[in-house]
Amino acid sequence: KAGVTQTPRYLIKTRGQQVTLSCPPISGHRSVSWYQQTPGQGLQFLFEYFSETQRNKGNFPGRFSGRQFSNSRSEMNVSTLELGDSALYLCASSFGVGGAGNTIYFGEGSWLTVV
Amino acid sequence: AQSVTQPDIHITVSEGASLELRCNYSYGATPYLFWYVQSPGQGLQLLLKYFSGDTLVQGIKGFEAEFKRSQSSFNLRKPSVHWSDAAEYFCAVSGNQFYFGTGTSLTVIP
DSSP: OOOOOOBOSEEEEOTTOOEEEEEOOOTTOOEEEEEEEETTTEEEEEEEEETTEEEEEOSOOTTEEEEEOTTSOEEEEEOSOOGGGOEEEEEEEESSOSSTTOOOEEOOOEEEEEO | OOEEEOOOSEEEEETTSOEEEOOEEEOSSSOEEEEEEEOTTSOEEEEEEEOSSOSEEEOGGGOEEEEEGGGTEEEEEESSOOGGGOEEEEEEEESSSEEEOOOEEEEEEO
């Protein structure tokens, strides 16, 4: 089956700008989770969406937001970018919610550099 | 609280040698356990998972892992490492969400 294709793969933004990342899940999957990965903090959970509802949220400021559409595609938005937001943003897709024994499958990530 | 500990930040092995990556978890109920691998600049790829049943699970690329409830461990093993196995390895436990360890970086010496 086709994997998770995140877009864009690479992007450079300026401090204060905003960015939107897109994640279409694997066909038939209804859950999308987002993670931030940095060398210093490792993998950190941002939030999870299932059937257009945010099911779970990590410990990130309100500048980080997301949504899910009726076709299960998800977007993540970061407003008022800071240098510390530079990271690899990973999206993961699963059939059911990303716990309860459901396996999550990752995309290749979106590399965000804030200058 | 659920958590995962990977005690080894970095491991170096020679090509052809055996490998064991350690993972300890904390979870109140029967855990769902996973190992993922991440090559440089890539996303995480699922290696194997344990849900129940046989405590020795086989995965892709010749990897296996053994679940030991008494030790709260889920160590990843491979009998003979290839240079292409050099990557970052993440152990995870699934409860109401996924909890990942901090990863173990594997270097393979020719």
